[in-house]
Amino acid sequence: MKHTNEQIAIFDCIENTEDHLIINAGAGTGKTTTIVEAANRINGQKAAFLAFNKSIATELAERLPTGVEAKTFHAFGFAAIRAAGVKTRVNNFKVNNIIKELHGADFYIAPLKKLISLVKGSMIDGTDRKAINQLIDEYNINFNSDREERIAVESIPAILTMCRTQTHIIDFDDMIWMPIINGYPFPKYDVLFVDEAQDFNEVQREMISLCVNGGRCIIVGDKNQAIYGFRGADSNSIAMFRQRLLKGERKISEFPLSITWRCPNSVVREANRYVREFNAPDFAEEGAVIVDAPFNPQRNDMVLCRYNAPLVSAFYDLISQGKSAYVLGRDMTKGLITAVQKISKNNHMGVEEFTQLFQKDFAYNYQRLLDQNKENQAMALEDKRDCIMIFVKKATTVGGIIEEIKRVFDGNDAGEIMLSTVHKAKGLEADNVYILATERMPHPYGSLEENNICYVAITRAKKNLFYVGPKPGKI
Numbered sequence: 001m002k003h004t005n006e007q008i009a010i011f012d013c014i015e016n017t018e019d020h021l022i023i024n025a026g027a028g029t030g031k032t033t034t035i036v037e038a039a040n041r042i043n044g045q046k047a048a049f050l051a052f053n054k055s056i057a058t059e060l061a062e063r064l065p066t067g068v069e070a071k072t073f074h075a076f077g078f079a080a081i082r083a084a085g086v087k088t089r090v091n092n093f094k095v096n097n098i099i100k101e102l103h104g105a106d107f108y109i110a111p112l113k114k115l116i117s118l119v120k121g122s123m124i125d126g127t128d129r130k131a132i133n134q135l136i137d138e139y140n141i142n143f144n145s146d147r148e149e150r151i152a153v154e155s156i157p158a159i160l161t162m163c164r165t166q167t168h169i170i171d172f173d174d175m176i177w178m179p180i181i182n183g184y185p186f187p188k189y190d191v192l193f194v195d196e197a198q199d200f201n202e203v204q205r206e207m208i209s210l211c212v213n214g215g216r217c218i219i220v221g222d223k224n225q226a227i228y229g230f231r232g233a234d235s236n237s238i239a240m241f242r243q244r245l246l247k248g249e250r251k252i253s254e255f256p257l258s259i260t261w262r263c264p265n266s267v268v269r270e271a272n273r274y275v276r277e278f279n280a281p282d283f284a285e286e287g288a289v290i291v292d293a294p295f296n297p298q299r300n301d302m303v304l305c306r307y308n309a310p311l312v313s314a315f316y317d318l319i320s321q322g323k324s325a326y327v328l329g330r331d332m333t334k335g336l337i338t339a340v341q342k343i344s345k346n347n348h349m350g351v352e353e354f355t356q357l358f359q360k361d362f363a364y365n366y367q368r369l370l371d372q373n374k375e376n377q378a379m380a381l382e383d384k385r386d387c388i389m390i391f392v393k394k395a396t397t398v399g400g401i402i403e404e405i406k407r408v409f410d411g412n413d414a415g416e417i418m419l420s421t422v423h424k425a426k427g428l429e430a431d432n433v434y435i436l437a438t439e440r441m442p443h444p445y446g447s448l449e450e451n452n453i454c455y456v457a458i459t460r461a462k463k464n465l466f467y468v469g470p471k472p473g474k475i
Contacts, residue, residue, distance in 0.1 A: 007034055010255045014041050014218070019253040020245045021218045022197075022238065026278045027271075027459035028262025028429070031220050035193055036063045038218060045190035050076065050208065052196035068193075073204055076186065076211065077175040084184040086167050094171040098162050102155050110338060111141045112152040116159055120177040121201040126157040140377040142365065176203050186210045197221030199228050200237045209244060217245060224275045227423055227452050260459070262429055263287070267461045274455040274474065285463070293466035295434060299324070302430035303419040304457045308332060309386035310437045311419040315408050316390070318417055326408070328420035333409045336391075337402050339384060347399030351392050354401070358388065379443060422457045433461040434468055441472035450475050 003011070007030070013019060025031035039047065048069040051057035061070035071079075081088060095113050115132070118139055124131045132153055135141070143149040163174060164181050179186070180203060192212040198221040200208075208217070221238050245252050258277050260268060264287025268280040295314070297303055303325075305311050311327050318325040343358045362385045369378040391404045418430070435441075435457055442450030454472045458465060 003037070004030075004259055006255060006257055006259065007037070010034060010257075011038060011041055013253050013255070014038055017251070017253065018216065019251045020216060020248075022242065022245075022252060022254045023218070023220045023257060024238075024254065024277075025220050025222050025257035026260060026275065027222065027225065027456070028260040029257040030259075030261055031195070031257055032060070032063075034257060035060070035195065035218075035220060039064050039068050039193065042191050047191040047193065048187075048189050048211070049193040049195070050211070052199060056195060073207060074172065074175040076207065077177075077179050078170075080179040080184045080186050081167075081170065081175070083187075084179070084182075086184075088168055088170050090171070090175075091169050092171045094166070094169050094174070095159070095163065098159050098166075099155075102158060103151065108144055108148065108342070110335075111143050111149075112155075112159075114139070115141050115152065116156065116163075117173050119156060119160065120163075120173045121203050123177075123180075123202045123206065126160040129153065132156065137374060140374070140380050142369065142374075142377050142381060144365070146368075176207060180206055180210070188213055188215065190215045192217050194219045194241075195221070197241055198223050198226040198237050200241075202240075205237070205240060205244065208241075216250065217241075224278075224452055224455050225426065227426065227449055227456055262462055263459055264461075264463060267458060267465050270465060271455055271458045274451050274458075278459075287461070287463050287465070289465045289467075291467045291469075291471055293434070293468055295436075295468045297323075297417045297432065297434050299417065300430060301417050301432040301434065302425065302428065302460060303417060303434045303436060304422050304425055304460065305419075305436040306422060306441045306443065306453060307383045307386075307437060308421060309383050309390065311421070312387050312390050312408055314436060315419055316394070323417060325417040325419060328409075328418055328424050330409055332387075333405055336384065336387060336405045340388060340398060340401055340405075344398040347397065347402065349398045351395055351397065351401065354398050355389075355392055358385075375444075422453050425460055426456050429460050429462055431461075431463040432466065433457070433464070434466045435472075436468050438467050438469040438472045442475050448475055 010021065010023060013021060023031070023034065035049070044067070048071065049060050049064060051060060051070060051072050054072055057070045057072050064070055095116055096109050099107060099109050099112055115135060118135045119126060119132065122135065136149070143152060164178065167178065170178060186207065189211055192208065192215060194208055194217060197219045219238070219241055223238050226237065242252065256277060259279050259281055261281070263271065263280060264285045265280050266287040266289045268278060270289045271278050303311065303314060315325050315327055343361055344354050362381065366378055366381055369381065391401045394404045395401045441454055451474055
């Protein structure tokens, strides 16, 4: 395969300098191919590829040259724990059990568990009330009451201490956080490749620093695809990497990968509304971007939305037409079922009684969030309410609501129409992409990350992009 001038410049830097590299790779610009070729040019140095998730690690492990490891952050962390001689086992209910021990079985665990995860990822002091309150606001953590929030925050130092000292059992967050907090040694590499750098948090950046101590970093990411702020990623993560690297003796060289091999000309022009440094090759097809398009997806098409409720509604519309579809995101199943069970007495409760209790609970919490100027949290709660009310119309009992939730989110057959939030679709692509509820993109209380969400949605399209409504706006 012939390399582009952008790729040649990257390979030349790798072979002829000792610089750190920051590669700003746009959507579909061939970053995986570039990483593999770069790994072939490091002349047998001890190297590793640090992947954002297991699927990326698995894919790269099969393509990288012999001797270059490919592991996730969690695999690196778990290996460090074991190398320190700590005997442990994995139990993702560790924090749940600690919270129950401190607060009793009736305490609503979900928001505090999420907050603990964010505190670990941010590596902030558990006694820093100001920083913790900022996390609550920034990441839309919704407690049942102000009293519950106060009790939860006051218990964080004790929870962190128990997480750190109970080394015989670890959860997903502990795999990264614990070896750093407890000072377990990490292996050192001459060259460390890092992908999806725009999505990392502070604890992940700290792990990278410990692994590359004195070595060379080759960082790949796209600041314009930073969309995971809601789960703790720093939208300025690449800039934070740059600051860390500048403290060392090595120079930093930065290179673009701006030519997309995925998107046709029309889609590239649409993406240029949000990102200028994004181009199509000379031989790219024209494709089409259609505004106010009819909603008529077919097999293997992708349907995207900023929110979940329009996707659920679209699922039932497609099913009624005899089409096969599913909503991506089995994690939604647990969250929605938990919200239903929180209100209901049992699965036999009728939907009329449930609806009255649910709407009353929603109204109270929605107004409480607005009174606290937590508009983002209020909008997230509203979307969850809208989802559940769609399921209510499809059932007669709470048990029926739960079964409908499972039905919608638990599919995944080849050839089906995939419906997904933009966040869950990152890294995916389809010939034809439909975008729903465009009038709510970006949402009015969002940051510049909302523009990134629009960019990610647009660049999933390999041939045609359909707006089922007007074009999205900009912040």
